[in-house]
Amino acid sequence: MPDKTALSSFKTIPIDQAVGTTLAHDMTEIIPGKYKGPAFKKGHKVKSEDICRLMRMGKNNLYSLDLKENQIHEDDAVLELASALSGPGVTFSAIPNEGKLELKAAYPGLFKVNIDALIDFNMIQDVMCASIHNNTCVEKNQSLAATRAIPLVIEKKELEKAVKTARENYPIFSVKMFNPLKIRLIITGNEVYKGLIQDRFQAIVEKKTKALGATIKETIILPDNQEMITCRIKSYLKKDTDLIITTGGMSVDPDDVTRAGIEQAGFDDTHYSSAVLPGAMFLLGYNKNISIMGLPACGLYHKTTIFDLILPRLMAGEKPGKRDLAKLCHGGLCMNCKPCRFPACPFGKSA
Amino acid sequence: MEDFETLLKGSAKAHGHLCPGQVVGVRMAMLGCHLIGLDEPRTLPQIKNLIVYVEIDRCATDAIAFVTGVKLGRRSLKFVDNGIMAATFVNIKTQKAFRIVSTEESRDLAKVYAPDVIDKEKQQLEAYKKMNLDDLFIVEEVFVDVSACDFPGPTRFKAVCARCNTIVRDKREVLKNNEILCRSCAFGSYYQPVQKKGKNDA
Numbered sequence: 001m002p003d004k005t006a007l008s009s010f011k012t013i014p015i016d017q018a019v020g021t022t023l024a025h026d027m028t029e030i031i032p033g034k035y036k037g038p039a040f041k042k043g044h045k046v047k048s049e050d051i052c053r054l055m056r057m058g059k060n061n062l063y064s065l066d067l068k069e070n071q072i073h074e075d076d077a078v079l080e081l082a083s084a085l086s087g088p089g090v091t092f093s094a095i096p097n098e099g100k101l102e103l104k105a106a107y108p109g110l111f112k113v114n115i116d117a118l119i120d121f122n123m124i125q126d127v128m129c130a131s132i133h134n135n136t137c138v139e140k141n142q143s144l145a146a147t148r149a150i151p152l153v154i155e156k157k158e159l160e161k162a163v164k165t166a167r168e169n170y171p172i173f174s175v176k177m178f179n180p181l182k183i184r185l186i187i188t189g190n191e192v193y194k195g196l197i198q199d200r201f202q203a204i205v206e207k208k209t210k211a212l213g214a215t216i217k218e219t220i221i222l223p224d225n226q227e228m229i230t231c232r233i234k235s236y237l238k239k240d241t242d243l244i245i246t247t248g249g250m251s252v253d254p255d256d257v258t259r260a261g262i263e264q265a266g267f268d269d270t271h272y273s274s275a276v277l278p279g280a281m282f283l284l285g286y287n288k289n290i291s292i293m294g295l296p297a298c299g300l301y302h303k304t305t306i307f308d309l310i311l312p313r314l315m316a317g318e319k320p321g322k323r324d325l326a327k328l329c330h331g332g333l334c335m336n337c338k339p340c341r342f343p344a345c346p347f348g349k350s351a
Numbered sequence: 352m353e354d355f356e357t358l359l360k361g362s363a364k365a366h367g368h369l370c371p372g373q374v375v376g377v378r379m380a381m382l383g384c385h386l387i388g389l390d391e392p393r394t395l396p397q398i399k400n401l402i403v404y405v406e407i408d409r410c411a412t413d414a415i416a417f418v419t420g421v422k423l424g425r426r427s428l429k430f431v432d433n434g435i436m437a438a439t440f441v442n443i444k445t446q447k448a449f450r451i452v453s454t455e456e457s458r459d460l461a462k463v464y465a466p467d468v469i470d471k472e473k474q475q476l477e478a479y480k481k482m483n484l485d486d487l488f489i490v491e492e493v494f495v496d497v498s499a500c501d502f503p504g505p506t507r508f509k510a511v512c513a514r515c516n517t518i519v520r521d522k523r524e525v526l527k528n529n530e531i532l533c534r535s536c537a538f539g540s541y542y543q544p545v546q547k548k549g550k551n552d553a
Contacts, residue, residue, distance in 0.1 A: 041446075079499065083507055088526035094502040095446065106522065176526045177537070317528030 009071055009153050010063040015054055021046045024065035025074065025152050026098040029057050038098050042075060063152070070156045074099040077149040077159050081127060084163040085147060087171020099152070103131075103145040105138040108213075109175040110316035117169030126150045127162040131173065133349040137212070137312045138175060145173055176316035181214040181242040186222055186232055188249040188258045193223040200300055201247040208308065212315045214243070224249055229261030233292070237265065243291045243314060250281040250296040259283055262294055271322045275329035276348065279306025286319055303340040309348040352390050355381065355480075358418050366413040371475035375436070375487070376414025379451050382484060383440030384419060386449040386492075393420030398427070400444040402497060406433040411453070426503040441495045443502075452489045460486050512536055 013021055022045050029039035039057060040050065046062070054062070067073060072080075075096045082092045082101040091106045105111065113134040122128055131145035138144060149159070166172050185205055192199040202219055209216060218236070222228050229246070236244050249258030262283060263270055270285035270292075278301075283294030291314050299305045309328060313320050331350035352358075359377050363369035380403075384390070389397045403421045405412045408430060415438055421427040436453035457479065461471075464478035479487065500508055500522035510524040511517070512533035519533045527537045 082499065086522070088510065088522075088524050088531050091498045091500055091522055093496045094499040095443070095497065107525065109526075174526050176529070179528065 009066055009068055011066065012061045013064055015051060015060050015062065018046045018051065018054070018062045019048050021062055021064055024063045027054070027057065027059065028098050029053075065153070067153065071153045072149075072156055072159055074149045074152050074154065077127075077154045078147060080159060080163055081129070081147045081149065081166070084166035084170075085121070085129060085145070085172050087174035089175025089177065090144060090171075090173045096148075100146050100148040102143050103147070103173060105140055105142045105144055105175050107175060107177055108139050109137075109177040110312050110318075111136045111138045111144055112171075112174045112176060114169050114172045117165065117172050120169070121162060121165050121172065124158060124162045124165060126154050126158045129172075135309075135313065135348075136343055144175075176318070178213050178312070178315040179242070179317055181209075181315055182240060183209055183214050183216045183243045183245060184236040184239065184241050185216050185219040186229065186236075186244065186246045187219065188222050188224060188229060188246060188261075190223045190255065193221050201295075204299060205245055205247065205295075205307075208311060209245075212312060214315060217241070224255040224257050226257040226261045226264065229258055230264040233262060233265035237287055237290055241290055243293065245293050245295060246283075247295045247299065248297050250283060250294050252281075258294055262292055267292060269321070271325055274306050274310075274325040274332075275327075276306040276309065276325075276332040276334075278302040278304075278334055279309075282306045282310075282325075284310060284320065284325065291319070302334065302336070304334060304342040304347060306348075308342065352381065352384065352392070352418075359414075359480075362414040362417040365417045366410060369476070370410050371472060371479055372410025373414045374476055374479040375453050375457075376411030377418055378479065378484070379411065379438060379453065379488065380415040380418035380440075382488065382490070383415075383438060383449055383451055386490070387440050387442035387447045388445065389442060392418075399503070400442050402427050402429060402441045402443055402495075402503070404429045404431050404439040404441070404495070406431050406435040406437040406439075408432070409436070411436060412438075426501065429501065439493060439495060441497065443497060446494070448493050448495045450491045450493045452491075454487060454489055457482060457487050 023040055023042055025042050026038040027040040030036045039053060078096045078099060078101045082103060086092060086103055089106045089109060090103050092101045092103045113131055115134060118129060127149055129145055129147035185202065187199050187201050191197050199221060206216055220232060222232060233244060246258050246262060249256045259272060262285060267285035267287045270283060272283045273280060274282045278298035279296060281296040285292045295307050299307055310320060327350060328348055331346045331348060334347050355377060359373060362373050362377050366373055384392045389401055391397050392401050398420055401419060401421060403415060403419055405415060416428055437450060439448055439450040441448040460482065461475045461478035464482050465474045468474040468477050506520050508520065508522045510519045510531050512519055513530040514532055514536040517533050523534060524531050525537045
């Protein structure tokens, strides 16, 4: 049901009498499959040559606007909404387009959403905001969310309610920048140590960590020997290291000793297993400010695994715990699409 | 807008000397303003409709600022440190924008336009005054999405650096390791504090 108070601010002008009228809002034109955007911007003075195009757009009447004191135009309202929603690392254009503002990343990093607060915001009359998922890796200028006031004119009190909700839950949207972590990598496995097969893990880990700005400082290949693994981890803990990554040896066979090797090295907090496939036999641990990830061998076969979900969070300075690993369950099953479209897919998007 | 010679004279005075960069800057600014439909950019209401992005901090930039009236402190002059003799003129009311680049060829063409002048700088100065705009500049219509945090007007955004407690305006803060930080605290500063010497060290 349209808001009668808002509608009383508009005067309807038949299109054949509209020459000279100043448009009260952007007029959207849709050409199926080709174009959707403003054909005429708010403030445009209608000329005689515009009439045919407006009629082709299905406009037989136009609005002229006379705002009451308690009302705000959608373009002014959306600037207030965007300002209140945008935390650190989130920017937006100064000029709304068709009443909408798109929020964008000011720098690359991990996009964070206060989901409950965003739901509360969307419960308020006449405003909306839609975003991409929480914990998504984003590039600079990537679109994160879009917001708008639903009607052309919004009641001031509804706008104030929405702004208050966003401010009280600041920041609803933010981007955590990635730290240039220094990584040390331990490849485990008798087969690679003895040279029976060539290691392929190093290239995979290097590619994924480099993409987020981390550097692998050292790499070693070790046999499935618990003591050697423990000893090497201990030596890495003494060096200038932010993150240790081990690969392989995380399963249940007698030769799978990497997990024991990690635990023996002395971590305050280790979590083995995650609610993600591929990546169930994953280990995550912390020793003061140094993190360790034990990657299961599935990373050799699957393009996207638990590693791709947790690495960005460590890079952003987070320390995911047992509950975070469990929260990945809903959406934690990879659909193995060919080709893989991650991160543009539901994998790992629930947390 | 005043005529070219008057603007050039004023620009040279404001900059401190007359040089080829002043000529290029004045002509670039006059063209830029014309293309985006501003004929009196230094006066109200047009002064509020203009933002100029300059891509170099050399002589021409001062000329552009003089002709257009844009100022860093008004947030109407933006410096993009590209090292390119170029500027983009944006009418924020109509969103019409043009990027104008000074051509490298114009340096060589100076001797064609002013063959009688021997001194290289004077030759460029005289040549740039009469050079065809097509020889002097490359012009491209562009779209600039001016961010709300770069817009002129009152400060809309403020944050407090969690480390040094400084107020950071206009969304220049970053979120690093769960802390809102100013850029100096997040990335390091361009300056180093000087250790004051004690009496005995002097």
